[in-house]
Amino acid sequence: MDVQASQSDFILQVEHLSMKFGGLVAIGDLSFQARRGEITALIGPNGAGKTTVFNCITGFYKPTEGMITLNKRDGSTYLLERLPNHEIPARANVARTFQNIRLFSGMTLLENLLVAQHNKLMKASGYTFLGLFGFPSYRQASAESIELARHWLEKADLVDRADDPAGDLPYGAQRRLEIARAMCTGPELLCLDEPAAGLNPKESASLNQLLNDIKNNTGTSILLIEHDMSVVMQISDHVVVLEYGRKISDGNPQSVRTDPRVIAAYLGVDDEEVETVLTEVGDEDVIEQLDTGPDSAHGPGNSASMMAGPVSDSVEHADEGERVTVSKGASKAAQVDARAASVASKPTAAAKPAAKRSTAKAAPKKMAAKAPAAKAPAAKAGGASKGKEASAKPAADKRGGRK
Ligand SMILES: Nc1ncnc2c1ncn2[C@@H]1O[C@H](COP(=O)(O)OP(=O)(O)OP(=O)(O)O)[C@@H](O)[C@H]1O
Numbered sequence: 001m002d003v004q005a006s007q008s009d010f011i012l013q014v015e016h017l018s019m020k021f022g023g024l025v026a027i028g029d030l031s032f033q034a035r036r037g038e039i040t041a042l043i044g045p046n047g048a049g050k051t052t053v054f055n056c057i058t059g060f061y062k063p064t065e066g067m068i069t070l071n072k073r074d075g076s077t078y079l080l081e082r083l084p085n086h087e088i089p090a091r092a093n094v095a096r097t098f099q100n101i102r103l104f105s106g107m108t109l110l111e112n113l114l115v116a117q118h119n120k121l122m123k124a125s126g127y128t129f130l131g132l133f134g135f136p137s138y139r140q141a142s143a144e145s146i147e148l149a150r151h152w153l154e155k156a157d158l159v160d161r162a163d164d165p166a167g168d169l170p171y172g173a174q175r176r177l178e179i180a181r182a183m184c185t186g187p188e189l190l191c192l193d194e195p196a197a198g199l200n201p202k203e204s205a206s207l208n209q210l211l212n213d214i215k216n217n218t219g220t221s222i223l224l225i226e227h228d229m230s231v232v233m234q235i236s237d238h239v240v241v242l243e244y245g246r247k248i249s250d251g252n253p254q255s256v257r258t259d260p261r262v263i264a265a266y267l268g269v270d271d272e273e274v275e276t277v278l279t280e281v282g283d284e285d286v287i288e289q290l291d292t293g294p295d296s297a298h299g300p301g302n303s304a305s306m307m308a309g310p311v312s313d314s315v316e317h318a319d320e321g322e323r324v325t326v327s328k329g330a331s332k333a334a335q336v337d338a339r340a341a342s343v344a345s346k347p348t349a350a351a352k353p354a355a356k357r358s359t360a361k362a363a364p365k366k367m368a369a370k371a372p373a374a375k376a377p378a379a380k381a382g383g384a385s386k387g388k389e390a391s392a393k394p395a396a397d398k399r400g401g402r403k
Pocket residue numbers: 021024026044045046047048049050051052053399
């Protein structure tokens with residue numbers, strides 16, 4: 001944790017979060033913070049546990065262990081794992097969207113945004129009677145709700161279609177409408193689960209614009225799960241990377257994209273192939289880091305990443321003493337750490353790379369070059385391809401390594 005930052009600088013603090021489904025440890029001792037007013041991205045291969053983290057934050061799951069603290073701007077603090085589900089949006093002001101679109105497709109765009117303000121309107125109507133008799137307080141609340149809905153339709157570039165059924169919108173516009181609907185609840189924290197999934201580049205650009213607008217012009221902080229790296233790298237202030245429910249990297253987009261552990265986790269290739277693949281990709285800086293261990297100037301430092309503890313090959317299921325074993329080498333990030341440790345123990349190897357590492361270049365260009373090449377090993381590893389998620393697939397497929 002950043003020692004200079006006070007608790008109020010963080011909208012969200014996740015501490016030692018674990019979520020077990022029977023013998024499966026979906027999340028293992030995960031800790032991270034999301035800063036107020038920033039966009040924090042949660043990334044990782046399929047099955048890494050991202051949605052489970054969201055489900056714990058938004059009350060769909062009660063975590064097995066750990067603490068999730070939400071610090072509101074007014075100074076109030078909520079322990080989300082202890083709040084009843086319905087109070088998480090209502091009192092803690094956490095809103096979310098889902099991987100699959102969940103609009104009322106037969107209702108108009110405007111109606112969808114008014115439904116989101118139902119609680120506020122019900123209160124103003126005195127739970128029906130003031131509304132029935134058209135009391136001024138209700139009329140005012142009603143007018144304000146329409147105004148707020150209009151505001152977010154404009155922001156989402158959808159105001160021209162306010163009276164069309166939501167189901168008639170193109171896919172990318174439906175995604176923006178969902179975000180507009182969530183914003184109508186006035187959230188302090190907006191959790192978005194893969195908002196760019198299935199979007200074309202133009203739609204992704206519109207989404208980026210909307211999210212940046214929310215970040216810059218409202219007090220809402222954003223927590224984002226996303227596989228589309230162009231979105232993650234362009235708009236995130238902070239990226240947390242999961243693999244097998246453990247945090248393997250935590251930092252700014254620049255540092256995370258060059259972290260060998262992240263690259264290895266995403267490539268999901270066999271041990272011997274990691275370097276070969278990186279050579280194919282042509283990322284020499286990263287190959288050097290693989291040889292020498294992570295550069296402390298990039299990627300996780302001792303504080304942030306290590307809070308989650310090292311990725312272990314096995315985990316204990318505390319309650320019944322049941323043991324869930326992850327096959328050795330399943331975690332590519334752990335493999336990189338092990339390699340770094342073994343090379344560090346050889347004195348001759350340690351001296352050479354220190355000088356070389358200082359020549360590390362800026363990352364953005366590399367990521368672009370890397371993206372298509374990463375698909376080659378994906379196919380090699382036998383992962384099912386799902387559009388832009390192809391590079392993450394093999395690691396997920398290898399979850400079969402758990403016994
Ligand atoms: N309700 C559940 N019961 C049992 N296992 C579950 C449940 N929810 C999630 N899991 C398991 O927990 C692990 C993490 O799943 P999760 O959906 O959180 O991953 P993810 O990173 O969001 O994946 P994706 O990118 O594919 O959405 C997976 O192995 C999944 O099968």
